[in-house]
Amino acid sequence: xxxxxxxxxxxISMYFITSGEYSVPKTVxxxxxxxxxEIDDVTFHSETFGNDTNETVIIIHGGPGxxxxxxxxxxxxxxxxxxxxxxxxxxxxxxxxxxxxxxxENSLKDLGNIINYxxxxxxxxxxxxSWGAMLASxxxxxxxxxxxxxxxxxxxxxxxxKGKEYMQKFKTEFNWDVIKAITIIAFESLHIKNxxxxxxxxxxxxxIGTMDIEGNPMRKYFCGESVxxxxxxxxxxxxxxxxxxxxxxxxxxxxxxxxxxxxLENFTKKVLFIVGECNKVIGKEFQEGHMxxxxxxxxxxxxxxxxxxxxxxxxxxxxxxxxx
Numbered sequence: 001x002x003x004x005x006x007x008x009x010x011x012i013s014m015y016f017i018t019s020g021e022y023s024v025p026k027t028v029x030x031x032x033x034x035x036x037x038e039i040d041d042v043t044f045h046s047e048t049f050g051n052d053t054n055e056t057v058i059i060i061h062g063g064p065g066x067x068x069x070x071x072x073x074x075x076x077x078x079x080x081x082x083x084x085x086x087x088x089x090x091x092x093x094x095x096x097x098x099x100x101x102x103x104x105e106n107s108l109k110d111l112g113n114i115i116n117y118x119x120x121x122x123x124x125x126x127x128x129x130s131w132g133a134m135l136a137s138x139x140x141x142x143x144x145x146x147x148x149x150x151x152x153x154x155x156x157x158x159x160x161x162k163g164k165e166y167m168q169k170f171k172t173e174f175n176w177d178v179i180k181a182i183t184i185i186a187f188e189s190l191h192i193k194n195x196x197x198x199x200x201x202x203x204x205x206x207x208i209g210t211m212d213i214e215g216n217p218m219r220k221y222f223c224g225e226s227v228x229x230x231x232x233x234x235x236x237x238x239x240x241x242x243x244x245x246x247x248x249x250x251x252x253x254x255x256x257x258x259x260x261x262x263x264l265e266n267f268t269k270k271v272l273f274i275v276g277e278c279n280k281v282i283g284k285e286f287q288e289g290h291m292x293x294x295x296x297x298x299x300x301x302x303x304x305x306x307x308x309x310x311x312x313x314x315x316x317x318x319x320x321x322x323x324x
Contacts (some may be wrong), residue, residue, distance in 0.1 A: 018187040024199045024206075024236045029095040036094070037086075039113045045093035046086040048118070050078030055148070056119040057081045060111065062130030064102070065205065065242030067092025069234050071129060073314040077321065081125070084118050091238040096198045102244035104258070108138050115139075115146060123148040127321070129310065130156055130282075134260055137290075141263035149324055150267075153274045154282050154307055158290050163249075163256030165289075169281045173215035181211050198240055205239030222306030223278035231311025261293040270296045272324055274317065276305040 028036045028043055037046045045067075057077055061068040068085040069092070077083050089110050090097040115124050125148050128136030133155035140147045157163040172178065185207045189200040209218060212227040222230040251257050271294045275284050284301055291297040300320055302309045310317050 014183070014187045015190060018184060018191065020188070020191060022188050022191050022203060024192065024195060024202050025093060027093050027095050027196065027236070029196065031093075034093050037117065039110075039117055042089055042097075042110065042113075043095050044086045044089070044110070044114070046084065046114075048085070049075045049083045050081055052082045052118075054080060054082045055125060056122065057083045057125045057127060058111075058115060058118070059083065059085045060126065060128040060132030060135050061085075061088065061092075062132050063088065063091060063238075063242060064107070064131050064245040065091055065238040065240075066131070067235050067237065070232050070308060070311055073311050074127065074318075074321075076314075076318055080322070082118075084114070086114055087235075088241070090241045092235050096196055096238070096240070099240050099244040102241045103248050104138075104245060107135055107245070108142070111135050111139050112143065125149040125151075127151045127153070128155070129153040130307065134158060137264065138260035140267045141261060144263070144267040147267070147269070149269065150271045151274060151321060151324065152271060152290075153309065154276065154279060154287060155290060156282055157256065157258060158260040158293065160255070160257050160259070162286070162289060163258050165286070166282065167256060169220075170217045172217055175215045177213045178211075178215040181213055182208060185211075198238065201239035202236050205242060206234065206237040209237065217281070220280040221276075221278075221282075222308075223276075223304060225280075229278075229312075230306050231308040233311075264293050265295065268295045270298065270324075272320075273297060273299040274309060274320065275299060275301050276307055276309045276312070277301055277303050278306040282307075 028034045028045055034045055035047050036043055059071050059074055061071055067087045075083055087094040090102055123146060126136045133152040137158050140150060157166045185204050189203045192199050192203055210227055218227055219225045249256055249258055273287050275287050302313050305312045
């Protein structure tokens with residue numbers, strides 16, 4: 001009883017200490033002015049740049065659960081291409097969906113639908129970043145005839161073997177600073193009002209992923225092991241998408257089971273890997289293990305850049321992409 005009273009007093013105190021205005025952006029559901037498309041009863045926040053008579057480039061953001069805001073520097077490609085951005089199902093400013101809808105298979109299906117929507121009769125070019133590069137690999141393995149050029153920027157894991165390696169490297173250290181920060185963020189989320197049912201978990205997920213404190217494994221993705229050295233603006237991340245997709249990709253023992261390489265032997269065109277020099281988790285060495293699954297793969301290392309190289313070294317990345 002004494003412990004309960006202490007916990008109750010602590011909770012009430014934290015609630016008032018964290019009082020303030022906290023919010024997450026509205027999705028298409030609550031703001032119809034947000035640019036969007038609907039395919040097979042799924043609505044996506046989506047924008048295009050450039051002339052639609054040019055070759056199409058589909059930009060595939062990371063995650064699972066992120067959005068495409070941090071990749072908008074790539075809209076400069078619209079000088080020569082028709083550039084398509086979309087927030088994946090239930091992420092960013094796309095309407096929220098139940099966790100049952102969030103899966104790798106649906107993500108691949110959605111990518112195929114986006115491609116067919118914007119370029120039904122012509123081949124497309126794909127630029128995938130992190131989780132988005134995983135989706136790009138899975139798509140070309142199944143649909144090699146639909147793709148002309150591919151750029152993969154630090155895909156997370158393409159096989160179960162690489163998934164195991166990734167999980168060994170990507171571990172949160174629950175020290176006092178991490179626990180304190182998560183506790184404060186959780187109480188802040190309780191003050192979010194007039195939002196949809198996933199607003200609070202989205203707020204927590206977005207804040208935790210970008211906190212620059214010892215123990216956050218994301219720090220190892222960036223130069224100086226600091227999240228602050230990356231480029232990661234976002235509208236609204238999705239905690240449900242992230243948790244559900246990751247969970248469904250694991251067996252009962254918590255081991256990742258994934259295969260995004262079967263069929264890649266049928267794709268004979270060049271695949272360019274772009275990696276950041278500073279990424280100690282899924283950087284150069286990690287990606288060399290992925291390259292062996294492609295018939296014609298090359299790698300470019302971006303000096304002085306971490307995982308978000310398109311925003312950190314925009315001009316250098318654009319120069320490389322335009323040469324392809």
